[in-house]
Structures are given as C-alpha cells and as structure tokens.
Amino acid sequence: MTVGEKIKVLRKQLKLTQDDLAKKLGVAPTAVSAWERNANKPLMDKIMVMAELFNVPFTHFFEVDEYDDTYEVKLPLYGNVSCGEGLLVFETPTEYRATPEDWIKSGDYFYVRASGDSMIGARIYDGDILFMRKQEEVENGEIAAVCVDDEIVLKRVFRTNGSFILQSENPNYPPRIFNPKTDKNVRIIGKLEKLIVEF
Template identity: 90%
Template sequence: MTVGEKIKALRKEYKLTQDELAKKLGVAPTAVSAWERNANKPLMDKIMVMAELFNVPFTHFFEVDEYDDTHEVKLPLYGHVSCGEGLVVFETPTEYRATPEEWIKSGEYFYVRASGDSMIGARIYDGDILFMRKQDEVENGEIAAVCLEDEIVLKRVFRTNGSFILQSENPHYPPRIYNPKTDKNIRIIGKLEKLIVEF
C-alpha cells in the first residue's frame, strides 16, 4: 500500500471525514486529499500525530517493498531546520531515503547532510549523510545535531553548569558555549546513529 492508501484506510476505519482528520492535524482539508491521492506526502510531525491518533507505529506510514527481504522504509532527509523562540521546525524534506528497517528501534529517525569541515576528526566530511535519532538530550561527549537559529550544526555536546559546550573535531574551531536559558534559539534535535558515506 502507498502512504496515501494507508492514511485513507485508517481514516475510514476510524470513521473520520477528510475535513475531520484535517482539523485534528491542523491542516487544510486539501492537504489530506493530496496525501490520499499520493500527490503529496505529510511532514514528519503530522505523521507522528496520525500514528498516535490511529494507534499505529510511525513506521506504518512508510512504504515497504514487500518483495525485498531487507524491509526498507523511507525516511526524510532535511536540508533545513529552524529554531526560533524555543520551537524546532523541520522544513519540507529534500528527499526520502530508503533505510533498512533493522536500523530503526524505538523513537523517530531522520537524515541530515553534513556541512563544512568542523568534524573531520570524527571522519565526518562535507556532504556526508547522517542518520539521526530525534531526541532533545544526549550523553556528554555524544555527537548530536544541534539547531542554532536557522542552521544545523553537528558537534560533540557536553553539559556543564546548565550550559551546552559544542565541541568540534577540528583544532581550527574553538568550542562554542551556549546557555539554553538565555540563548533561546538553540536546541539539540538528534543524536548521530550512523554515518552514510557515498562515493
């Protein structure tokens, strides 16, 4: 089944009209109609709401090739994430990437593309694809995607006295220190799970 067919089947199972589902999701009825026609795909935040509403795992909404023993799901790759007034907004994905289902445990996952040379010491280079688990906390020393204003940066994160220390893996870049209480437009958005190197 396509994503649209799955949404339509669940909506009918729960006896909701397109207008009623749209109202619950805070979108226009035309958006639900477009999803069900496969003219467009819902963003991840709407998928998460529908998963809770229909009591299914969020992976239910990703297309799985029934003839492929690896069972892949398609996850979004985000090119832009904004963080303002403490709110994180994921923009429309630039693409959806096939992902082995076995990589996905509990939680929500997505991809971002590495930018720059600040993490070359961790063998992360400009353009590499990063498989992330969405979460707003990480252990000290773990590599995380951090949203700063309208920019995603990848750093090792340390916490001390309530502040974030963002450490690069390149001696040319000094540590950056932020206080989440005063620096409102900073949020951890995910933990690095895997590095995808493309040749």
C-alpha cells in the same frame, strides 16, 4: 500499500471525513486529499499525530519494499530546521531515503547532510549523510545535530554548570558555549546513529 492508501484506510476505519482529519491535524483539507492521492507526503510531525490518533506505530506510514529481503522504510532527509523563539520547525524534506528496517529501534529517525569541515576528526566530511535519532538530550561526548537559529550544526556535546559546549573535531574551530535558559534559539535535535558515506 502506499502512504496515501494507508491514511485513507485508517481514516475511514474511524469514520472520519477528509475535513475531519484535516481539522485534527491543523492542515487544509486539500493537504489530506493530496496525501491520499499520493500527490504529496505528510511531514513527520503530522505522521506522529496520526500514529497516535489511529493507534498505530509511526513506522506504519512508511513504504516497505516487499520485494527486498531486507525490508526498508522511507525516512526524510532535512536540509533546514529552524528553532526561532524556542519553537522547533522541520522544513519540508529535500528527499526520502530508503532505510533498512532493522536500523530503527524505538523513537523517531531522520537524515541530515553534513556541511563544512568542522568534524573531519570524526571522519565526517562535507556532503556525508547522517542518520539521526530525534532526541533533545545526549550523553557527554556524544555527537549530535544541534539547531542554532536556522542552521543545523553537528558537534560533540558536553554539559557543564547548566550550559552546554559544542565541540568541533577540527582544531581550527573553537568550542561554542550556550546557556539553554537564555539562548532560546539553540536546541539539540538528534543523536548521530550512523554515518553514510556516498562515493
């Protein structure tokens, strides 16, 4: 069953029209219609709202390959995330990637693509695909995706005296220090779970 078919079935079970669902999600009715026709796919934030509305796990909306012994779900790969004025906004995914279901525990997951050479000491190179768990806190020394204005940077994160330090894995890049109380356009968006190297 496709994502659109699942949305349509759940919507009808609650006796909602496309207009009703659109109002609850804050989108145009044409968006719901496009989802149900599989002409487009909802963004992750709308999937999370629908999961709560329909009382199903968010993974219910991912397409599962029934012909593969290892079940897979489709997760978004984001090219851009912005956090202007402290509001976090995930842009439209550049693609959806098949992901083994057993990679997904509790929580929300997504992909980003590594850019630059600041993390080469951790064997993370430009163009590598990074599998992330969405969360706003990480332990000291863990590698995280951090939104700085309209840019995603991948760094080791250390907290000290209320601020956090973004540490590269390349001596050519000095640490960057931010205060979450004053630097509103800086936010941790996810913890690195896996590195996918493509040849």
